[in-house]
Amino acid sequence: MSPSYPVETVTEGKATLLVPRLDPDAEEHIQQQRSQAPVFYNTVMKTNRDTAVLALRAYQRKKSRNVQVCEPMSGSGVRGIRLILEAGEVNDMVLGDLNPSALSLARENAKLNGVSDKIKFRELDANLLMALHSYPFGRFDYIDVDPYGTPTPFYDTAIRATKNHGMIALTATDMPPLCGVNARACIRKYGGRPLQGEFCHETALRLLASSFIRQAAIHEYAATPLFSYYADHYIRVYFRIDKGARRIETQLNQFGFIKYCPSCLHRFPSMENAPERCECGEEMNIGGPLWLGELSDEAFLGYMIEEINEAPHISGTKAESIMKLARGEIGFPVTFYDIDKICKQVSVKSMPTQDAFSAIKTAGFKAVPAHYGTRTLKTDASISDLFQVFNRFKA
Numbered sequence: 001m002s003p004s005y006p007v008e009t010v011t012e013g014k015a016t017l018l019v020p021r022l023d024p025d026a027e028e029h030i031q032q033q034r035s036q037a038p039v040f041y042n043t044v045m046k047t048n049r050d051t052a053v054l055a056l057r058a059y060q061r062k063k064s065r066n067v068q069v070c071e072p073m074s075g076s077g078v079r080g081i082r083l084i085l086e087a088g089e090v091n092d093m094v095l096g097d098l099n100p101s102a103l104s105l106a107r108e109n110a111k112l113n114g115v116s117d118k119i120k121f122r123e124l125d126a127n128l129l130m131a132l133h134s135y136p137f138g139r140f141d142y143i144d145v146d147p148y149g150t151p152t153p154f155y156d157t158a159i160r161a162t163k164n165h166g167m168i169a170l171t172a173t174d175m176p177p178l179c180g181v182n183a184r185a186c187i188r189k190y191g192g193r194p195l196q197g198e199f200c201h202e203t204a205l206r207l208l209a210s211s212f213i214r215q216a217a218i219h220e221y222a223a224t225p226l227f228s229y230y231a232d233h234y235i236r237v238y239f240r241i242d243k244g245a246r247r248i249e250t251q252l253n254q255f256g257f258i259k260y261c262p263s264c265l266h267r268f269p270s271m272e273n274a275p276e277r278c279e280c281g282e283e284m285n286i287g288g289p290l291w292l293g294e295l296s297d298e299a300f301l302g303y304m305i306e307e308i309n310e311a312p313h314i315s316g317t318k319a320e321s322i323m324k325l326a327r328g329e330i331g332f333p334v335t336f337y338d339i340d341k342i343c344k345q346v347s348v349k350s351m352p353t354q355d356a357f358s359a360i361k362t363a364g365f366k367a368v369p370a371h372y373g374t375r376t377l378k379t380d381a382s383i384s385d386l387f388q389v390f391n392r393f394k395a
């Protein structure tokens with residue numbers, strides 16, 4: 001049955017989809033139109049779905065069987081349909097949504113792409129749907145939690161409905177609390193204090209990771225971040241969950257704090273949160289508790305990048321560029337730097353990105369571009385080392 005509201009046909013990846021038609025003449029109100037549309041579909045989130053395709057392909061490398069997948073908040077069905085069309089042997093999918101219009105459009109879209117026989121549709125609250133699958137033979141290999149705002153209310157059931165060694169992806173779009181605009185809300189939802197400042201998107205990922213790792217520990221699972229990134233005003237982390245108290249203990253040892261001086265940009269990770277005065281005399285801000293371990297797994301992210309060969313339509317996309325940059329960041333200290341912030345701090349004129357990299361490397365430090373922004377970098381140099389390097393650019 002055709003929807004009762006205006007729709008248009010779009011293609012994304014290998015899928016052809018009916019989605020609510022937004023008024024192109026009111027381009028400036030596109031966000032508002034999207035939020036008021038009868039069913040949610042956001043083209044900007046294609047990058048998010050591209051990474052899901054590659055993550056599920058990478059996950060399947062270690063499985064020789066059909067995998068079970070659940071997307072409990074599926075909107076138009078675009079993600080689930082793309083996973084069936086693009087992520088290899090996915091023949092067993094559950095798509096849920098509370099909005100009956102969303103489910104009915106997802107059904108239409110499944111028909112349009114010839115994949116209806118592989119999907120079960122459930123008009124249920126996401127927590128109820130996942131709870132119904134929390135018995136041993138009902139669990140999924142992969143659950144993709146893609147809500148409005150924070151995913152924290154869905155942690156518990158997502159963990160219970162995922163198999164041992166399975167994968168869970170979480171998207172969070174509530175960036176103001178995670179980036180410190182509303183610190184109390186972040187503490188309530190994620191159990192840690194956020195930090196405002198140039199590296200807040202990395203702190204946001206670490207807060208999301210720590211809150212999920214703690215919840216997984218309650219269920220005797222270690223949750224390992226496989227791939228984490230920030231893009232387009234959201235953050236996303238893919239986790240693998242594995243049973244085992246020893247693994248969990250190792251992870252809990254990697255929780256701590258970040259102390260940061262917004263006045264001189266000095267920062268360092270710390271295992272305690274005692275108040276501290278910076279070398280410059282200012283009181284340091286303290287973020288956390290948060291995850292201080294790696295945000296991505298080298299082998300898994302390597303597989304994801306290799307899988308682009310099997311999904312060539314994702315080659316050259318933003319997803320590929322983020323994944324390659326995130327792989328380069330592995331092994332570097334926590335937090336990243338923004339070239340323009342440092343220039344401003346030492347009162348030198350802004351310089352080409354390449355010149356900044358050459359100067360840091362010539363001074364004997366390692367440096368790689370970070371995925372958080374076009375002028376962000378990770379390095380083993382301290383902020384005082386960077387000041388010395390950048391000071392050489394003074395006229």
Ligand SMILES: C[S@@+](CC[C@H](N)C(=O)[O-])C[C@H]1O[C@@H](n2cnc3c(N)ncnc32)[C@H](O)[C@@H]1O
Binds near residue numbers: 073099146147148
């Ligand atoms: C951000 S959209 C999902 C978009 C979709 N995953 C995609 O990739 O296009 C969030 C969806 O969650 C649904 N939703 C919100 N709260 C829900 C709940 N408690 N249970 C189930 N669905 C819910 C909304 O109706 C909406 O379709």
Ligand SMILES: [Zn+2]
Binds near residue numbers: 263278280282
């Ligand atoms: Zn300072």
